[in-house]
Amino acid sequence: MGKSGRVFVRGLTSQTYGLGEFRSRQLAVDRVRDDSVVVDDAKVGHSGDSEKSRTWWRIGPGDEEFLTQTIQVHFVELPPESSNHGHGHQNEAAFYILEGRGYEIHDDQRYDWAKDDLVYVHTDSVHRHFNPYPERAVALVVKAKCTWMFMGLIQQGRSGPIDRPEEFGPREDWSRIWTPGVLDRKKVISPADTVWEDTTLGRVRVMASPDRTDGRIFSTDAFELDIPAGGHSGKYWKMADEVYYVLDGSGYALQWEVEAEIAEKYYARIALEPKRYEITRGDTLYVPQNHVCQLFAADGTPLRLFNAQNRVFKHLGYDTVHYFEPASDRPGGTSA
Template sequence: MSDKKGRVFLRGITSETYGLKEFRRRQLEAPRVRDDSVVVDDAKVGHSGDSEQSRTWWRIGPGDDPFLTQSLQVHFVELPPHSSNHGHGHQNEAAFYILDGAGYEIHDDQRYDWAKDDLVIVHTDSVHRHFNPYDETARCLIFKAKSLWMYLGLIQQGRSGPVADEDRFGPREDWSQVWTPGVADKRKVVKSADTKWETTPLGRVRTLSAIGDDVRTFSVDAFVLEVPAGSRSGKRWQMADEVLYVRSGAGYSLHWEVEAEIAEKYYARIAKEPTRHEFKAGDTIYVPHNTVAQHFAADGEPVTLISGQNRIFKQLGYDQVTYLENAPEYDAAR
C-alpha cells in the first residue's frame, strides 16, 4: 500500500534531455501482473464515495510506484448485502463491470439496475450512488480515464452539498446544456444478454463498449476475451496500452517491445524475444503502449479476460490494430 500523504490525481513527466527513453525504460521494467496483494490506494485519502459499509481499493493509478500508466485507472468497489456507498459526483466517466452480485445505481436522480457480467456507465458530470439491496455481496471492477479529465482541467468533483459563497452566484442552470446533443439517449447499462460473442482475429470476443456504438461512454472501450484451454489469442500490435482483468483461468502473456527507429521517417522494430508474464484468476495484466501482445491459456480451463482501453488513442489517429498472427479459432472458422 502507498504511504504517500496525498492522493496523486495527475502525474508529471520530466527529463533532463529532449528524449524520454529512460522514462519508458523504467515503465517497461515495472511488474505488469498484479494480484490482490497489490493495493496502491485504499481510499482512506481523498475519496468521497465510501460509506461505513462499502469498500473501494485501487489496483492501478497515476500515483503508483513503480508507475505503470495514467491512461487508465483500475479499482474495485465492494458492497456488502443490504448496503450502499455515499453519493458523490465527478466530471470524469467510469465504466463498471459487475463481477459478482446485483444492485442498482441512482444517477442524477434516476435508477439503473444491474447484475453480474453487466457493464454500467457513470456518465460525465454524474451525481451517482451504488446500492446493493440483496443478500449477496456485490463486487465491481472499474475502468476510468480520470487523468485525462484532470489534465484538461475538468476537476469539479465531490459530495453533494451547497455552493460555497452562494451569494456570489446566480440561480441554478441546467448543466446538461453543454453536453453533446443526444447523449442522454445512449445506453447506461450494457446487459450481458444484449451482447453477442464473435470470432475475431484476436479470438472469441464479446464487445461491451466501442467507438461508434450507442453506449454512453466517450473514454473507455471494453470487451471480454475468451481463450480456450491450451489455446492462444491473436498476436496483436497496437499503440494504446491496455489493462486486462483475469476473470477466470490461468496462463501467461507474451509481450514484444516495439522500438522506434527514427530515420527519414518512423520505423517500428519489434523485439525478437518477448517477455513472459504468468497470470491467474483475479490478476490484472498491464500491456504497455506500443507493444505486441499475445495471451495463452493453460490446459484444463479456458481463460476469460476483461479488457479496458482508453479510447483517446483512436481519436489521436491510432485506430488501427495489426495482427501478426490470428487466433487459431479464427483461422479455423474461415
Template structure:
C-alpha cells in the same frame, strides 16, 4: 498513493528532449498484480466510500513502481443491504459487475444491474451505488480519470452547498453543454445486448466501442476475450496500452517491446525475445503502449479476459490493430467457410 495524498495526475520532467528513460522505467515495472496489491485503500482523497462500502485501488497514477495513468482500476464492494456515499465528478467511469446485484441512482434516476453486466457513470453525474440484497456485490471499476484531469475537468466532490453562494446566480441546467442525444443512450450493457464473435483476436464479446453509438460512454473501450484451453489470442500490435482482468482460468502473456528508429521516417524495431507474464483468475495484466502481445490459455483451462483501453488513442490517429498472427479459431473458421463454398 502519494506520500502526502492522492495523486490525480503525474508529471514528466526531464533535462533532455529524449524521454526514453521514462519508457524504460515503465517497461521494467511488474505488469501482473493480484489481490495482494493495494496501491490505495481509499482513506485519503476519496468521496465515494461509506462506513459499510469498501474501495481499493489496483492501478492508479500514484503507483510506485509507476505503470500508467491512461487507465485507473479499482474495486468497490457493497455488503448486503448497504450503499456507498453519493458524490459527483466530471469524468466517466465504467464498472463491470463481478458478483451480486444492485442498482445505481444517477442524477435522481435508477439503473439496476447484476453480475456480468457493464454499467456507466456518465460525465458530470451525481451517483450512488446500492446493494439491497442478501449477497455482497463487487464491481471492477475502469476509468480514464487522468484524461479529464489533464484537460482541466476537475470539478468534483460530495453533495452539498456551493462555496461563495453570494457570488453566483440561480441554478442553470448543466446538460445544456452535453452532446446532443446522450440522454437517450443506454447506461447498462446487458448480456442480451451483446454477441460473441470470432475475430482475429479470438472469440470476443464487445461491451463498449466507438461503434456502439447507443451507449453513453466515450472514454473506455471494453471487451471480453474467451480463449479455449491450450489455445491463444491473435498476436497483435497496437499503440494503446491496456489493462486485462482475468475473469476465469489461467495462462500467460508474451510481450515484445517495440523500439522506435528515427531515420528519414519512423521505423519500428521489434525485440527478438519477448517477456513472459503468468496470469490467473483475479489478476490484472498490464500491456504497455506500443507493444506486441499474445495471450495463452493453460492446457486444460480456458482463459477469459476483460480488456479495458482508453479510447483517446483512437482520436489521436491510432485506431488500428495489426495482426502478425490470427487466433487459431479465426483461421479455422475462415478455412471451414471457404471449403463450404
C-alpha cells in the same frame, strides 16, 4: 497513493529531449498484479465509501512503481444490504460487475445491474451504488480519469452548497453542453445487449467501442475475450496501452517491446524475444503502449478476460490494430 496525498495527475519531467530513460523505468515495472497489490486504500482523498462499503485501487497514477495514468483500475465492494456515499465528478467511469446485483442512482434516476453487466457513470454525474440483496456485490471499475484532469475538468465532490453562493446566479441545466442525444443512450450494457463474435483476436464480446453508439460512454473501450483450452489469441500490435482482468482460468501472455527507430522517418523495431507473464483468475495484466501481445490458455481450461483501454488513442490517429497471427481457432491460426 502519493506520499503527500492522493495523486490525480502525475508529472513528466526530464533534463533532455529524449525520454528513453523514463520509458525504460516504466517498462521495468511488474505488469501482473493480484489481490495482494493495493496501491491506494481510499482512506485519503476519497468521498465514496460509507461505513460498510470498501474501495481499493490496483492501478493508478499515484503508484510508487508507476505503470500508467491512461486507464485506472479499482474495486468497489458492497456488503449485503448496504450502499456507499453519493458523490459527483466530471470524469466517466465504467463498472464491470464481478459478483452480485444491485442498482445505481444517477442524477436521481435508478439503473439496475447484475453480474457481467457493464455500468456507465456518465460525465458530470451525481451517483451512488446500492446493494439491497442478501449477497455481496463486487465491481471492477475502470476509468480514464486522468484525461479529464489533464484538461482541467476537475470539479468533483459530495452533494452540497457551492462556495460563495452570493457571487453566482440561479441554477442552469448542465446538460445544455452535453453531446446531443446522450440522454437516450444506455447506462447499463448487459450480456443480452451484446453478441459473441469470432474475430482475428479471438472470440470477443464488445461492450464499449466507438462503433457502439448505444452506450453512454466516450472515454473507455471494453470487451471480453474467451480463449479456448489450449488455444491462443491473435498476435497483435497497437499503440494504446491496456489492462486485462482475468475473469476465469489461467494462462500466460507474451509481450514484445517495440522500439522507435527515428531515421528519415519513424520505423518500428520489434524485440526478438518477448517477455512472458503468468496470469490466473483475479489478476490484472498491463500491456504498455506500443507493444505486441499474445495471450495463451494453458491450464486445460478456457481463459476468459475483461479488457479496458482509453479510447482517446483512437482520436489521436491510432485506431488500427495490426495482426501478425490470428487466434488459434481462426483460419491460419495454430493451437498452443
